[in-house]
Amino acid sequence: MRRCELIRVLGGIVVGLRPHRLLVVAIAVFALLPIEVSDAGWLPDLFKSSSKHPKAPKRAKSAKPARLARHRAPSKQRATRLAALGPVALPPSASKPAAAKCDPSALRIVLDVGHTAESEGAISARNVAEFAFNLRLARLIEEKLKADGFAETRLLLTEGKARPSLFKRVAAANDLHADLLLSIHHDSVPNKMLEDWEFEGKKRHFSDRFSGYSVFVSRNNPDFKTSLLFAELVAREMKAEGLQYAEQYSQPIMGPDQHPLLNKDTGVYSYDKLIVLRRTAMPAVLLEAGSIINRDEELKMDSPERRNAISSGVASAVKEFCEPRWALLGPL
Template structure:
C-alpha cells in the first residue's frame, strides 16, 4: 500500500464527464455518454461517502462547459484528489451502422474494457500514476479487461502507455488532468459502443463493481483508508 503518498485528502472530487449541450459519445443503444457518466459518478460518490470520505461532485447538473473550471472548482472545495468519470467509444473507422428501435445508430464489437489516463503536465504526476495504477489493478482483480485501442488517437496522436498492465495511458493535454493542482486521473469505465459491454455498463451490478474497485484502489494509494 502507498499510505501517506497523498497527504490529508479531505475531499475526493468526482467529475461527471461532458455536459448536456455536448454529451460525449452516443452508445450503441442511443444513450449519451453523459447519462452513463452521471449514473456511475452517483454510485461512486455514494460508495465513497459510505466509508466516510467527503465527496464533491462536479458537473453533475450538466452545465459545466468550461473544462478549466472543473479542476478549479475541485481546488476551491479543498479536494485532495480529482477523478473524472467517462465512458469510451472507438475511432470512426471501427464503427458500423445498425438500427435499434427504428433509430439509426452505430456500434463496434472490436474493442471493450476500461482505461485510465494521467497527464505528465500535472504537477502531481507520481501520485496520479500511483492511484491510476492502483485503480486499474483493482478493476482487473474484479474481472474487468484493459482496453487496448488508445495507442493512436483519431487525430493520429500517440497515447503511450504509462502502465500497460493496469490499463493506464498518458494523455498530457487533457485539460481536467493538466490543470488540476492535485493528483488527477480520468477513468473510461468501459466501451459503450460495444453492444454487449454497454448492456453490462447500464446495470447496477457493473456500476457497483466499478465503484468498489475504485474505492479499493484509492485505499491502496493512500487517498482513503485502506480497504
C-alpha cells in the first residue's frame, strides 16, 4: 500500500471521535508512519478530515543542505506496519512526491586540518604542536564518515605560513564545490594567561585555568543559517559525549579574543571575522576540540578514548544534518 493512501483511512477513523481521543490516535499513528508521510502534510489532513469544509494543506518550505538527493526507502518494519492497515482509495492530495533528502554518498564534506606544517598553531603544555593534534583527529573523523557512507568526504591539508594559508584553504574548499566545511583545531589561551613549569627538564608553558571544546560560526558566512544548524548539531553531540564547553570566550578577560556566545547551553560562539568561516562559499563551522595548553586536558586529548568520542560525535552530527528526522525518531 502506498503511504499517502493512509490519509483517507485515518480521516474516516477520526470522524466522530472526541477531541482527547483524536489526539491519542494522531500520536499513535505518527509513531507508525514513515518519515516521508510527514512531508506530505498528513497531520493537518488528518485533523481537517472531520471538518465540513476541508482545505488543501500548503506545503511548507524547508531549508535543506546543498546537493540533495532522494531519501532512502522506509525500512521493512515500517512498510510492514503500513501494509497491516489494508488497502484504501488514494486521495488526490496525496499524489505529490515526498521532498528530496540528503544523499550521504553525494554530500561533500571538507575536513579542514587547522594550521600547517610551516605554521603549526598553538604549542601544548608538553611542547607538541597543535597541527599534529588537528591532523590526527581530522583523519579519524574522515575514517568514521567514510565508514558511515559519506564517501565524498575530503581531508584538506594546506601548506604555507599562517595568514596566506587561510586564503589557500578557502580557495581549495570552494574549488572542491563542498557542501559543508568543518575546520578542526585544538585550543590554547592568550599569552598573558600562560604560566611556566618544567617538563622533561625544560621550561614549558601551560594554563590549567580553562578547558573544554567550543564551536564557532561566522554571521558573515553566505549561509549562516545552515552553518549555525550544523554548529548546534556538533555542539550537542559533544555535550552528549559528556564533554563541557569552554566558557572563557564570553568573558571580558579574553580581551580581543572574546566572542558572543550564541547558545549558552551548547557552547556555540560567533567568530564573524575568521577567514575560513566567512570567505567559504558553503556552510562552515570551526571546532576547537579541547585545550592542549591545559595539562590535564592535553593528556585526555592525546588518548584514543577522547579522540574516538569526539570523532564519533562529529560523525553523528553529520548524519543528523543529512537526515534530521530519522535521527530524531531513530529506528522503529
